[in-house]
Amino acid sequence: xxxxxxxxxxxxxxxxxxxxxxxxxxxxxxxxxxxxxxxxxxxxxxxxxxxxxxxxxxxxxxxxxxxxxxxxxxxxxxxxxxxxxxxxxxxxxxxxxxxxxxxxxxxxxxxxxxxxxxxxxxxxxxxxxxxxxxxxxxxxxxxxxxxxxxxxxxxxxxxxxxxxxxxxxxxxxxxxxxxxxxxxxxxxxxxxxxxxxxxxxxxxxxxxxxxxxxxxxxxxxxxxxxxxxxxxxxxxxxxxxxxxxxxxxxxxxxxxxxxxxxxxxxxxxxxxxxxxxxxxxxxxxxxxxxxxxxxxxxxxxxxxxxxxxxxxxxxxxxxxxxxxxxxxxxxxxxxxxxxxxxxxxxxxxxxxxxxxxxxxxxxxxxxxxxxxxxxxxxxxxxxxxxxxxxxxxxxxxxxxxxxxxxxxxxxxxxxxxxxxxxxxxxxxxxxxxxxxxxxxxxxxxxxxxxxxxxxxxxxxxxxxxxxxxxxxxxxxxxxxxxxxxxxxxxxxxxxxxxxxxxxxxxxxxxxxxxxxxxxxxxxxxxxxxxxxxxxxxxxxxxxxxxxxxxxx
Amino acid sequence: xxxxxxxxxxxxxxxxxxxxxxxxxxxxxxxxxxxxxxxxxxxxxxxxxxxxxxxxxxxxxxxxxxxxxxxxxxxxxxxxxxxxxxxxxxxxxxxxxxxxxxxxxxxxxxxxxxxxxxxxxxxxxxxxxxxxxxxxxxxxxxxxxxxxxxxxxxxxxxxxxxxxxxxxxxxxxxxxxxxxxxxxxxxxxxxxxxxxxxxxxxxxxxxxxxxxxxxxxxxxxxxxxxxxxxxxxxxxxxxxxxxxxxxxxxxxxxxxxxxxxxxxxxxxxxxxxxxxxxxxxxxxxxxxxxxxxxxxxxxxxxx
Numbered sequence: 001x002x003x004x005x006x007x008x009x010x011x012x013x014x015x016x017x018x019x020x021x022x023x024x025x026x027x028x029x030x031x032x033x034x035x036x037x038x039x040x041x042x043x044x045x046x047x048x049x050x051x052x053x054x055x056x057x058x059x060x061x062x063x064x065x066x067x068x069x070x071x072x073x074x075x076x077x078x079x080x081x082x083x084x085x086x087x088x089x090x091x092x093x094x095x096x097x098x099x100x101x102x103x104x105x106x107x108x109x110x111x112x113x114x115x116x117x118x119x120x121x122x123x124x125x126x127x128x129x130x131x132x133x134x135x136x137x138x139x140x141x142x143x144x145x146x147x148x149x150x151x152x153x154x155x156x157x158x159x160x161x162x163x164x165x166x167x168x169x170x171x172x173x174x175x176x177x178x179x180x181x182x183x184x185x186x187x188x189x190x191x192x193x194x195x196x197x198x199x200x201x202x203x204x205x206x207x208x209x210x211x212x213x214x215x216x217x218x219x220x221x222x223x224x225x226x227x228x229x230x231x232x233x234x235x236x237x238x239x240x241x242x243x244x245x246x247x248x249x250x251x252x253x254x255x256x257x258x259x260x261x262x263x264x265x266x267x268x269x270x271x272x273x274x275x276x277x278x279x280x281x282x283x284x285x286x287x288x289x290x291x292x293x294x295x296x297x298x299x300x301x302x303x304x305x306x307x308x309x310x311x312x313x314x315x316x317x318x319x320x321x322x323x324x325x326x327x328x329x330x331x332x333x334x335x336x337x338x339x340x341x342x343x344x345x346x347x348x349x350x351x352x353x354x355x356x357x358x359x360x361x362x363x364x365x366x367x368x369x370x371x372x373x374x375x376x377x378x379x380x381x382x383x384x385x386x387x388x389x390x391x392x393x394x395x396x397x398x399x400x401x402x403x404x405x406x407x408x409x410x411x412x413x414x415x416x417x418x419x420x421x422x423x424x425x426x427x428x429x430x431x432x433x434x435x436x437x438x439x440x441x442x443x444x445x446x447x448x449x450x451x452x453x454x455x456x457x458x459x460x461x462x463x464x465x466x467x468x469x470x471x472x473x474x475x476x477x478x479x480x481x482x483x484x485x486x487x488x489x490x491x492x493x494x495x496x497x498x499x500x501x502x503x504x505x506x507x508x509x510x511x512x513x514x515x516x517x518x519x520x521x522x523x524x525x526x527x528x529x530x531x532x533x534x535x536x537x538x539x540x541x542x543x544x545x546x547x548x549x550x551x552x
Numbered sequence: 553x554x555x556x557x558x559x560x561x562x563x564x565x566x567x568x569x570x571x572x573x574x575x576x577x578x579x580x581x582x583x584x585x586x587x588x589x590x591x592x593x594x595x596x597x598x599x600x601x602x603x604x605x606x607x608x609x610x611x612x613x614x615x616x617x618x619x620x621x622x623x624x625x626x627x628x629x630x631x632x633x634x635x636x637x638x639x640x641x642x643x644x645x646x647x648x649x650x651x652x653x654x655x656x657x658x659x660x661x662x663x664x665x666x667x668x669x670x671x672x673x674x675x676x677x678x679x680x681x682x683x684x685x686x687x688x689x690x691x692x693x694x695x696x697x698x699x700x701x702x703x704x705x706x707x708x709x710x711x712x713x714x715x716x717x718x719x720x721x722x723x724x725x726x727x728x729x730x731x732x733x734x735x736x737x738x739x740x741x742x743x744x745x746x747x748x749x750x751x752x753x754x755x756x757x758x759x760x761x762x763x764x765x766x767x768x769x770x771x772x773x774x775x776x777x778x779x780x781x782x783x784x785x786x787x788x789x790x791x792x793x794x795x796x797x798x799x800x801x802x803x804x805x806x807x808x809x810x811x812x813x814x815x816x817x818x819x820x821x822x823x824x825x826x827x828x829x830x831x832x833x834x835x836x837x838x839x840x841x842x843x844x845x846x847x848x849x850x851x852x853x854x855x
Binding site: 372 | 777789816
């Protein structure tokens with residue numbers, strides 16, 4: 001085997017060294033070299049291929065290029081899928097990868113483990129494999145791959161389950177180990193959060209003390225730490241429960257968990273380093289104090305715990321009181337004093353005094369319609385009534401025209417009227433006639449007076465129907481424009497007033513002769529009167545004094 | 553026009569001042585009448601004036617018997633003339649408000665696809681005017697010049713009419729109403745179903761206006777309409793229920809049926825002022841006070 005590999009290596013080298021143009025021309029040397037090299041490669045890869053019908057590549061001269069290629073293909077296809085599987089697994093389980101890379105021993109161990117496991121499962125699935133081998137040439141490679149992937153998944157699942165150690169009622173939702181951990185977390189939270197922390201702190205202290213542990217111990221601690229920290233993680237996860245935690249497949253959970261765990265592991269490693277670098281005393285003191293407090297809290301009775309809670313509440317309320325109140329508690333608040341649209345979020349309710357506007361339902365309309373019908377049937381409307389206007393004019397007397405011919409002749413009618421007026425025939429005047437006359441006279445007088453009061457509506461004196469001429473009617477009355485009260489048409493003329501005779505002269509107008517005549521007249525009158533009185537007295541007086549007087 | 557207004561105002565104030573004296577006289581006459589009817593002796597304080605008062609009583613007719621109150625004086629002459637109404641809106645009205653107002657005018661009805669007239673058809677003898685940029689005092693002046701009797705202003709909120717102001721013109725009272733639950737003809741039915749609104753002078757039904765303010769409101773609403781013919785087939789109803797006045801218009805041109813025609817809305821009175829719209833400092837006859845505790849129990853208009 002050693003010679004063949006070296007020969008193969010040589011052949012490979014030679015192939016590498018030849019320049020590409022040389023490949024264009026067929027040369028038996030290159031062919032043989034190629035055959036040897038491929039055979040070498042096949043042999044070196046053979047330990048890794050799960051199932052290969054060939055022990056070695058049959059590379060004789062008689063085999064065609066095509067046949068050799070088919071053999072290589074037979075080997076390489078399953079090999080590729082196996083490698084792909086491995087890579088997938090390492091993607092998921094980077095922990096394993098790290099372990100592998102950290103310790104070369106473990107790497108190899110795991111590899112061996114893997115191979116062993118695969119072989120175990122191979123043995124289990126032998127029958128299937130045989131079937132598959134039979135159908136290998138016919139089946140397409142894709143189908144193969146699918147089957148293998150399915151097998152991979154089932155293998156993975158089984159492996160994980162084996163790691164977990166779950167039994168019985170489990171599926172991708174329910175996991176008893178997880179449930180246990182969750183319940184522990186809950187109880188821990190109820191009775192005191194600190195138990196886990198204590199444990200963790202113990203662990204961390206442990207880590208601090210055992211600084212320079214060996215890899216093996218570290219591994220163990222890591223594993224322990226993994227479990228504990230997984231517990232702590234679960235606690236925090238329980239507080240931030242997510243959909244993913246319940247309803248996604250386990251792979252993702254593991255994926256999500258393992259990196260966290262790895263981070264935690266890293267953190268703890270870093271913290272370990274820090275602790276080693278810094279002074280240990282301080283940290284240890286802190287840890288010690290913290291642990292003391294935790295110890296005390298654990299030992300409080302429920303009453304004391306209640307008191308603590310109350311105190312906490314009191315503090316909170318006091319703090320709220322010191323702060324400014326919210327706007328809902330501030331009494332009368334305008335829109336400017338509260339944040340925008342904040343009234344929409346508050347449920348406002350207060351008593352209102354105003355009547356709500358009526359909702360017009362069918363019933364209301366019905367009632368109104370009934371009312372209208374009733375009113376219509378009664379004919380009772382509230383219309384505007386026209387006020388009865390006062391009659392300003394008396395209604396004209398409608399004289400009915402008598403169409404019958406009068407029996408009296410016209411001449412006879414005139415004769416009767418004349419007789420009435422002159423009073424020759426004293427007729428028995430009917431009552432109504434007299435009253436009518438009186439009334440009409442009175443009315444005329446009244447009208448006259450009223451017309452005199454109102455200047456602008458002068459009406460002349462009423463025309464008298466009878467023929468007799470009234471005395472003392474002023475001739476100029478009809479033409480007079482001035483109002484009656486002012487006009488002097490009704491006054492008597494001076495010659496009508498004058499009751500004297502002849503030409504009248506004033507004292508100043510008299511001539512001398514007129515004066516003499518008046519004096520003489522006066523004397524004669526006086527004498528005449530005296531003579532009568534003397535004649536009556538006795539004749540004892542003599543005629544001595546009377547000469548002068550008698551002569552004049 | 554100014555001097556005429558001044559004179560009218562002075563007459564009004566004089567009559568108002570006489571009102572007090574007239575009331576006293578009326579009281580005395582009433583007492584005498586009562587005493588005469590019952591056969592009791594006339595009260596002693598009236599013995600001196602008894603003869604004169606009795607003579608006056610004999611000469612009284614129905615018009616002079618009742619003492620005139622200047623408050624309803626505004627409608628004293630209303631019975632003699634048909635009312636003439638001007639309809640207008642607030643500044644910058646929206647299209648639905650214009651339609652509403654048009655529907656209350658009595659212009660020629662045009663059934664276009666675009667508008668229906670609602671308010672204008674309700675009041676016979678009314679005219680619609682675009683508001684434009686006119687101030688209220690200008691409107692009132694033009695109305696006085698053209699001898700209108702009433703002005704109606706309609707205000708809106710986002711297309712929905714919400715307030716109506718009815719002002720009687722020769723220094724008459726102004727009533728402010730709030731409009732609720734408007735259902736326009738437009739919404740009510742299809743145009744084709746309804747047909748044209750009859751434009752005859754309508755009969756009026758005013759129901760449940762029993763208090764003094766109720767009577768006053770009934771008066772104000774009544775005198776917006778002219779005197780109808782007795783055989784008119786159109787009926788307009790103002791029904792008061794718990795201070796909300798429902799307006800309904802029914803009756804076609806040919807027959808009285810309850811087929812409801814025209815818009816329908818609720819009115820709520822909230823103020824009566826004793827002047828026209830432009831007189832803001834005028835005395836308020838009555839104003840709604842909704843913040844007092846017993847406002848729920850109050851029935852101002854009747855009921």
